[in-house]
Amino acid sequence: MKVNKIIALRLMLSVTMIIGFASCSKKSSSKSSSRATGWNVDSKKASNSKKQVAGPGLIFVEGGTFTMGKVQDDVMHDWNNTATQQHVQSFYMDETEVTNFMYLEYLDWLKNVFPPSEESYRYIYEGASPDTLVWRNRLGYNETMTNNYLRHPAYADYPVVGVNWIQAVEFSQWRTDRVNEAILEKNGYLKKGAKTNDVSAESSFSTETYLKAPTMTYGGNEEIVLKEGARKSPKAGKDGKVVEQKNVYAQRSSGLILPEYRLPTEAEWEYAAAADVGQREYNIYKGQKKYPWSGDYTRSGKRQSKGDQLANFKQGNGDYGGIAGWSDDGADITNAVKKYPANDFGLYDMAGNVAEWVADVYRPIIDNESNDFNYFRGNRYTKNKIGADGRVEIVTLETMKKDTLSNGKIIVRSFPGQIAQVPVDENETYLRQNFDKSNNINYRDGDKQSSKYYDFGSAESNTGKQKADEAMYNSPRHNVTTDSLGLMVRKYDRSSKRTTLINDDVRVYKGGSWRDRAYWLDPAQRRYFPQDMATDYIGFRCAMSRVGPKADKRKTPRN
Numbered sequence: 125m126k127v128n129k130i131i132a133l134r135l136m137l138s139v140t141m142i143i144g145f146a147s148c149s150k151k152s153s154s155k156s157s158s159r160a161t162g163w164n165v166d167s168k169k170a171s172n173s174k175k176q177v178a179g180p181g182l183i184f185v186e187g188g189t190f191t192m193g194k195v196q197d198d199v200m201h202d203w204n205n206t207a208t209q210q211h212v213q214s215f216y217m218d219e220t221e222v223t224n225f226m227y228l229e230y231l232d233w234l235k236n237v238f239p240p241s242e243e244s245y246r247y248i249y250e251g252a253s254p255d256t257l258v259w260r261n262r263l264g265y266n267e268t269m270t271n272n273y274l275r276h277p278a279y280a281d282y283p284v285v286g287v288n289w290i291q292a293v294e295f296s297q298w299r300t301d302r303v304n305e306a307i308l309e310k311n312g313y314l315k316k317g318a319k320t321n322d323v324s325a326e327s328s329f330s331t332e333t334y335l336k337a338p339t340m341t342y343g344g345n346e347e348i349v350l351k352e353g354a355r356k357s358p359k360a361g362k363d364g365k366v367v368e369q370k371n372v373y374a375q376r377s378s379g380l381i382l383p384e385y386r387l388p389t390e391a392e393w394e395y396a397a398a399a400d401v402g403q404r405e406y407n408i409y410k411g412q413k414k415y416p417w418s419g420d421y422t423r424s425g426k427r428q429s430k431g432d433q434l435a436n437f438k439q440g441n442g443d444y445g446g447i448a449g450w451s452d453d454g455a456d457i458t459n460a461v462k463k464y465p466a467n468d469f470g471l472y473d474m475a476g477n478v479a480e481w482v483a484d485v486y487r488p489i490i491d492n493e494s495n496d497f498n499y500f501r502g503n504r505y506t507k508n509k510i511g512a513d514g515r516v517e518i519v520t521l522e523t524m525k526k527d528t529l530s531n532g533k534i535i536v537r538s539f540p541g542q543i544a545q546v547p548v549d550e551n552e553t554y555l556r557q558n559f560d561k562s563n564n565i566n567y568r569d570g571d572k573q574s575s576k577y578y579d580f581g582s583a584e585s586n587t588g589k590q591k592a593d594e595a596m597y598n599s600p601r602h603n604v605t606t607d608s609l610g611l612m613v614r615k616y617d618r619s620s621k622r623t624t625l626i627n628d629d630v631r632v633y634k635g636g637s638w639r640d641r642a643y644w645l646d647p648a649q650r651r652y653f654p655q656d657m658a659t660d661y662i663g664f665r666c667a668m669s670r671v672g673p674k675a676d677k678r679k680t681p682r683n
Contacts, residue, residue, distance in 0.1 A: 178216055180303060182668055186214050187215065192207070192209070193207045204650060217668075223280065223284060227284040244521055247536055250534070254286035258658055259660050285478055288656050288657055304382055307380055323342075327348070334373070383668055384669075386669075387667065391500065415646065416474045433452050435473070458478055478661055479633045482631070483631075485565050485628060485630065502565055507546060508543050508545065520540055521540055528612075548562045569596060600617040630654055631652065
């Protein structure tokens with residue numbers, strides 16, 4: 125009997141010790157304790173568990189594997205659609221194309237901050253303005269669109285056109301800064317109303333400047349760029365001393381600042397447009413879509429909308445919208461966004477309406493042997509420019525970078541308040557295996573440098589330059605210069621030895637437009653256009669990279 129009592133007592137003691145150790149273990153593994161060091165971590169600041177919030181206008185696109193470049197029809201026989209298997213990481217994409225109203229917000233902001241009436245700022249507003257003359261046609265009367273399409277409220281929800289690739293990139297950068305500026309203001313890191321009341325050419329917000337040198341944002345105005353102590357007074361310690369707070373500005377680790385808005389890569393755009401997720405069964409696709417919707421036809425088969433066109437495109441010669449009284453697609457030129465059904469990712473107008481710029485430099489081939497993950501051609505790696513004082517160099521009115529395009533138009537590429545950028549050098553590339561120079565546009569694109577006969581030890585390989593007669597893409601070289609009087613001199617390349625229109629300044633555009641036949645509605649079709657030129661049928665939409673897990677919800681198998 126005594127033996128049983130002793131055994132019971134020992135068991136109770138053991139259970140008590142186990143519970144005690146377990147509770148200690150729970151305390152040591154709490155959120156405020158680091159799993160790496162055991163040090164206490166302020167969980168309010170260490171917001172590593174926060175999920176990325178979708179930026180304004182964006183839809184989540186879960187990444188995956190797909191066949192890029194696979195088309196059902198190839199009547200052009202231009203061999204630029206070689207099918208390759210690619211994997212795309214999860215990302216976000218604009219639900220619709222960028223509209224006239226959205227772009228006018230951009231122009232309005234530029235006009236207020238950089239008044240075009242002042243000579244110093246004239247090229248900023250002019251360089252960002254769409255080319256409204258793209259609507260003109262020698263044998264057609266289109267002056268109504270020339271005068272009204274961009275600014276008349278009747279076209280507010282129509283996709284913006286007349287925007288070249290460079291302007292689309294600059295809009296994306298502006299959008300990044302305005303979205304993050306609003307987020308920081310909402311969370312008390314910026315003075316309320318500063319984004320409209322205190323902004324000026326000398327005092328504006330840049331996301332990268334705020335992250336790298338917050339005290340230089342808004343021209344270094346501490347009344348606008350608030351420290352955390354200005355919002356919440358630090359408490360005195362046990363000894364009565366008030367310790368100055370550290371990390372008083374929002375950082376990437378705060379989880380508030382969103383990644384940049386940008387143009388989608390060609391792989392991302394095609395993946396999002398095809399939306400093969402609607403054809404998925406376990407880990408395979410049940411057939412390949414010809415269009416962003418299911419089926420091989422452009423008309424709807426649903427009872428409520430049977431016979432309606434599912435996109436805005438050219439039906440045939442002289443048929444842009446059908447017969448009066450009952451329209452095939454409800455539009456003759458572009459149409460307002462969201463007028464046609466969304467695809468399986470919830471994205472509108474991924475076929476028809478306007479074709480869209482993507483980020484890639486055009487090449488006829490896609491080298492999946494070199495890369496089959498997040499494929500993109502066009503990388504130019506840069507770094508922040510460091511001044512003589514050891515601090516990042518901020519762009520000023522005097523150091524703004526202006527580009528003169530081949531057609532003579534002047535575009536500003538860096539604005540006051542941004543951090544000046546320079547190409548990466550040997551400090552970043554020395555002994556690296558993954559990249560060895562700043563400009564990677566021509567890497568493995570079929571030229572002499574890509575061949576096994578290229579002499580990598582020669583002087584030519586060390587400079588990274590090619591002779592003109594050895595270049596793979598021998599395109600015309602138009603030039604614009606300024607004479608001694610400041611007048612523009614345009615030099616048109618009339619050489620008869622040019623063999624192609626492809627060069628480092630032509631960009632891919634995807635999707636059919638209101639001017640195109642159904643052939644071009646296939647998401648895998650691809651074309652190119654000079655990055656400094658605009659048309660009445662190319663627009664764009666923005667994308668944003670996804671940080672964190674591939675998907676938020678755990679997938680369950682279908683029964």
